[in-house]
Amino acid sequence: MRHSTRSTQYADRTIPKISLHDFENRIDEITAQLVAAAETDGFFGLTDHGISLPEIENMFKNSQSFFELPDEVKAKVPFTSMNAGWEKNSQIRPSTGQPDRKESYQMQFGAHMDGLWLPEEILEEFKEISLDFMHKAHQVSEKLMICFARGLGFEDDYFVRAHDVSRPEAQSVLRLLHYFEVDKSVPVPEGYYRAGAHVDWDFITLLFQRAGQSGLEICPGREAATEFGIGDVWTKVEPQPGEIVCNIGDMLMSWSDDRFKSTFHRVKTPSDPVLDYYGPRYSMAFFNQPCTDAEIQGPLKKYPMVTGKGFTDRAMNRNFAALKAKRGLEGVKSEVTSVSS
Numbered sequence: 021m022r023h024s025t026r027s028t029q030y031a032d033r034t035i036p037k038i039s040l041h042d043f044e045n046r047i048d049e050i051t052a053q054l055v056a057a058a059e060t061d062g063f064f065g066l067t068d069h070g071i072s073l074p075e076i077e078n079m080f081k082n083s084q085s086f087f088e089l090p091d092e093v094k095a096k097v098p099f100t101s102m103n104a105g106w107e108k109n110s111q112i113r114p115s116t117g118q119p120d121r122k123e124s125y126q127m128q129f130g131a132h133m134d135g136l137w138l139p140e141e142i143l144e145e146f147k148e149i150s151l152d153f154m155h156k157a158h159q160v161s162e163k164l165m166i167c168f169a170r171g172l173g174f175e176d177d178y179f180v181r182a183h184d185v186s187r188p189e190a191q192s193v194l195r196l197l198h199y200f201e202v203d204k205s206v207p208v209p210e211g212y213y214r215a216g217a218h219v220d221w222d223f224i225t226l227l228f229q230r231a232g233q234s235g236l237e238i239c240p241g242r243e244a245a246t247e248f249g250i251g252d253v254w255t256k257v258e259p260q261p262g263e264i265v266c267n268i269g270d271m272l273m274s275w276s277d278d279r280f281k282s283t284f285h286r287v288k289t290p291s292d293p294v295l296d297y298y299g300p301r302y303s304m305a306f307f308n309q310p311c312t313d314a315e316i317q318g319p320l321k322k323y324p325m326v327t328g329k330g331f332t333d334r335a336m337n338r339n340f341a342a343l344k345a346k347r348g349l350e351g352v353k354s355e356v357t358s359v360s361s
C-alpha cells in the first residue's frame with residue numbers, strides 16, 4: 021500500500037528480521053535469509069547478534085561524551101583524507117548539493133587514527149570503550165561475511181580475510197553521528213537536511229540507533245552498482261531497541277555482480293510536528309571496508325577487478341561528481357569529508 025506525506029510517497033513495508041541465534045548450527049538457514057534480504061531490499065534488522073543493549077547504550081553514552089565537548093576541543097582531531105576524525109556541517113551529498121546538518125567522528129583500528137584520538141585527560145576511557153565496541157561490531161560483521169561468501173560460492177573465509185582489521189591496510193570505520201535538535205516552532209529552512217539520500221560504498225554497514233530517535237528511511241529498487249538514480253517511494257525504518265540495521269554497500273553490490281543490492285537511504289529532516297522526531301538524534305554506523313590491497317571481483321566477473329583502494333577512489337569520484345559539476349573541481353576536495361558514504 022502506498023501513501024504520501026507532503027511531497028514524499030511512502031510504502032508500508034518492513035525490512036526482514038534475521039536472528040543470529042545459535043549461529044554455528046543454523047548457518048545454512050541464516051545464510052538463506054541473509055541472501056534473500058540482500059537480493060531484494062538490501063536492508064535487514066539483525067537480532068541475537070551478541071552485542072547486548074547495555075553495551076550499545078554504553079557506547080552511545082561514550083559517543084555523547086565526545087559530542088558534548090566544545091567544538092574547539094573536537095577540532096583538535098579534525099577529519100583527514102584517511103577517512104577518520106571529526107567534521108561538522110560539512111558532508112555535502114550529491115543528491116542534495118547541501119551539507120548534512122550533523123557532526124560526526126570517525127574512528128579506525130590502525131595507523132589511520134594516529135593523532136586522532138583525544139588524550140585521556142580530556143576523555144577518560146573513550147578510546148578503550150570505542151575500540152572494544154568496534155571489535156564487537158567487527159565480530160558480528162565476520163558472521164555476515166561468512167554467510168555472504170557461502171551465498172556467492174566463495175571460500176567461507178574469503179571476505180573475512182579481505183577485512184582483517186589487525187593489518188595496517190585495514191579501512192573499516194566506526195562513525196559516531198549527532199544530528200542537531202530542530203526547532204519545532206518554526207518551519208525548517210529550505211535546504212536543511214539531516215542526512216541527504218545516499219548509498220554507502222562500503223561492503224556492509226551495521227547501523228545502531230536509539231529507540232524513539234526515528235528518521236531513517238530507505239528507497240529500494242536500484243539495479244546496478246554503476247547506476248546512481250534514486251526512486252521516489254520511501255519506507256520508514258523505526259529503531260528497535262538492541263537491533264542492528266544492516267545494509268549492503270556498493271562494494272558488496274559490485275563484488276556480487278549486482279546480485280546483492282546497495283539501497284538508497286536518508287535521515288529525514290523533520291517537517292511534520294505530529295509524526296516526525298525533532299530532538300537530537302544519535303546513531304553509530306560501522307562501515308566494513310576491505311583492506312586497501314584486497315582484490316574485488318564478483319564470481320561472474322561482471323566488472324573488472326579493482327583493489328580496495330581503487331574502489332574507494334572511484335566511488336569518491338562518482339559520489340561527488342554532482343558537486344564537482346556544480347562548483348568546479350577546485351575547492352571541492354577539501355569539503356569532501358567521507359569515503360564511507
Ligand SMILES: O=C(O)CCC(=O)C(=O)O
Binds near residue numbers: 229
Ligand atoms: O544516522 C543514520 O541513521 C544513518 C547514517 C548513514 O546512513 C550514514 O552515515 O551513511
Ligand SMILES: [Fe+2]
Binds near residue numbers: 220285361
Ligand atoms: Fe548511509
